[in-house]
Amino acid sequence: xxxxxxSDPDSIEYVAxxxxxxxxxxxxxxxxxxxxxxxxxxxxxxxESSFIDDVWLELEYxxxxxxxxxxxxxxxxxxxxxxKSDESPEYVMCLLLSILGNSEDTTNTGKxxxxxxxxxxxxxxxxxxxxxxxxxxQTVEEIAKSTKERFNFSPTSNFxxxxxxxxxxxxxxxxxxxxxxxxxxCASGNNWRSKLLGLPIEAWNNYIAWGSKPLKGFTLxxxxxxxxxxxxxxxxGVILDRTRMYKYFAPLDSTLKTEIKLWCDTKIxxxx
Numbered sequence: 001x002x003x004x005x006x007s008d009p010d011s012i013e014y015v016a017x018x019x020x021x022x023x024x025x026x027x028x029x030x031x032x033x034x035x036x037x038x039x040x041x042x043x044x045x046x047x048e049s050s051f052i053d054d055v056w057l058e059l060e061y062x063x064x065x066x067x068x069x070x071x072x073x074x075x076x077x078x079x080x081x082x083x084k085s086d087e088s089p090e091y092v093m094c095l096l097l098s099i100l101g102n103s104e105d106t107t108n109t110g111k112x113x114x115x116x117x118x119x120x121x122x123x124x125x126x127x128x129x130x131x132x133x134x135x136x137x138q139t140v141e142e143i144a145k146s147t148k149e150r151f152n153f154s155p156t157s158n159f160x161x162x163x164x165x166x167x168x169x170x171x172x173x174x175x176x177x178x179x180x181x182x183x184x185x186c187a188s189g190n191n192w193r194s195k196l197l198g199l200p201i202e203a204w205n206n207y208i209a210w211g212s213k214p215l216k217g218f219t220l221x222x223x224x225x226x227x228x229x230x231x232x233x234x235x236x237g238v239i240l241d242r243t244r245m246y247k248y249f250a251p252l253d254s255t256l257k258t259e260i261k262l263w264c265d266t267k268i269x270x271x272x
Contacts, residue, residue: 002022002025002272004018004099004271006042009039009043010043012055013058015039016059017095019035020071021095023081024071024072024081024084027084028080028081029081030079032052032077035052039052065244066246071091085264086261089260089261090252091242093116093221094242094246095242096268097113102190103189106189109263112259112260113188113221114165114166114186115256116260117165117184117245119249121184121217121240122168123248124240125168125169125170127171128168129168129169132166148176148179149181149209150177150209150211151208154207162200162203164185164199166183166184166186166219167182167184168181169182177210177211177212178211181215182215182216183201183217184199184238185216185219186219188220192222196218196235199216199236216236218236218240219239219245221241221242224239
């Protein structure tokens with residue numbers, strides 16, 4: 001049995017993440033009574049029954065967010081997995097990042113999450129993407145050329161990437177400007193809230209003379225709480241959190257899927 005420590009047993013969201021990961025890695029269901037026992041081991045006392053009920057309500061809400069083919073099925077007493085971890089390592093990666101954060105090997109892990117985000121965004125938009133800085137650093141002029149938009153000027157070198165991780169666009173066949181463009185920032189760690197305003201869209205409107213001004217976007221492996229989602233959207237634009245990304249994981253590049261599985265296996269062996 002693969003089991004992670006429940007390091008934040010008083011957080012409804014954290015415990016819900018832990019349950020999603022537990023049932024997926026072990027391919028077995030968990031009941032309310034079993035969860036009570038696990039939490040009692042961590043806390044040294046039984047949790048309030050109302051807390052268990054709140055965790056269940058959170059999971060029921062998540063099941064709705066995941067859509068018509070959720071990764072789990074929940075009833076009033078237990079929750080069981082509907083997918084195996086080997087089938088969707090990208091889902092497991094998001095769960096691991098949500099629980100553990102990205103505090104080790106941050107650059108490589110962040111780039112891997114950007115690549116997963118890129119595939120997800122491409123499947124969602126049915127368009128084109130450029131991962132800014134991967135595998136080689138593109139210039140702003142090259143981005144303008146790829147998107148058929150008019151280049152104005154580049155930011156000075158001390159501004160680095162100006163918050164841009166992925167650019168997505170859905171072009172027409174005529175090669176003209178004026179199209180749907182979304183500029184995304186990706187946040188794989190627990191400090192995601194500090195990055196919601198990290199992409200200065202007005203600056204990018206100066207660097208490139210878009211025929212139609214772009215939208216902002218944001219990806220993260222966590223699930224944003226219901227009462228925060230609207231406010232976060234006001235700041236970050238089109239948000240793809242874990243439940244939205246989940247719907248657009250497939251089809252996924254086989255090489256990327258293999259790399260994500262290796263990352264997951266390594267992380268699990270380190271933590272269990």
